[in-house]
Amino acid sequence: MRGALLAAIACAAVLPAAAQPPSGAELFARPDKGHCLACHQVPAGAGPSNRSDLGPRLEGARMRALGREALRRILFDPTAANPDTVMPPYGRHRILDSAEIDRIVEYLYALP
């Protein structure tokens, strides 16, 4: 009985952390998800510094000027507006689900 209680306490301690979905910043960086850092740079302090420049540098002011809906559309399928773009169609190719796209949009929107 005591063992079962301890196990339940241990589970309760671990489960909330395990169930926590990855943040927008994590999705932005993870190679199996956005892996956006492979192509883009973000302002200092907003993410790991890198030298990638296959895509443009992402600045908060530009992201906010585009607006959340446009960012969502770009992340879902950037080839719809620009067939020549190298950027993956994250939503259309099911690399990210809509909730994950939303979290990345919020991360981009909040960039300095």
Add this chain to the structure above:
Amino acid sequence: MRFRDACRLAIAAWAIAALPAPAASPAEVKAEIEARLRSQLPELEPGDYALGPAAFDPELRALADANGDGAKAVVARGAALWRRRFRDGRSLASCFPNGGRRVAVAYPQYHPHLKRVFTLEMAVNQCLKAHKEPLLDNADPATMGAITAYVRSLSDGYRIHVRVPMAAERFFEQGRRMYFARMGQRNFACASCHLQGAGKRYAGAPLAPAIGQAARWPYIRAGEAVTLQAQIRECLERMGAAPFPAGSEELNDLEYFLTYLSNGLKLRANAWRGP
């Protein structure tokens, strides 16, 4: 002219007009890609294309120069396999002109009797087969990788000159299409990075231009030879595509296309690319 003849002529003219425009010749394709890269990368000297990513990063170049001996062990292993006596007393060296010197610059080549593109690895396995020796796995860096490292070192500094006869143009064209086709979950084409993004950085590393990609393989990473097809297979995985097997027709055609693009460049085998 009778009415029937006139009709036949009209039908023939219509059929000719409806034919798809012939694909550009290999020379035209190469010239177009060269012109595009020249305008994108005006500062890059023609000979530097063979340096690949190191052409854009002095640190990488210095590291590769400082580790010039990094390939010694791999090349020695390849040399031993190359000279190993078969049960009939022959060796791989006996299958190739000049013991293999300066042969790598002409591969892949079109085999007119078999009507297919032959890579250097296929020629090695053909030799083994002819002498009733067990064949090697094209994807095995310890055997085939080491052998290509050695044979290509015998062509170091010689200019690549791969021929695409008319009968082989369809294989070149298939390779070209493969290079420009978007593939996998990430929807990348080889050209997305190595033509459109040539000289820029992906995941921090400079992207080598299409011209020169086939001039510097294998490279040595973690003490093993990484062949061109092994590198392409890694790229395909990164693109979220199931890689074609090493030695498949798809990868052979792609290698044929890429190597033709590097014609005229000096072969640089076994550059060091990290511990």
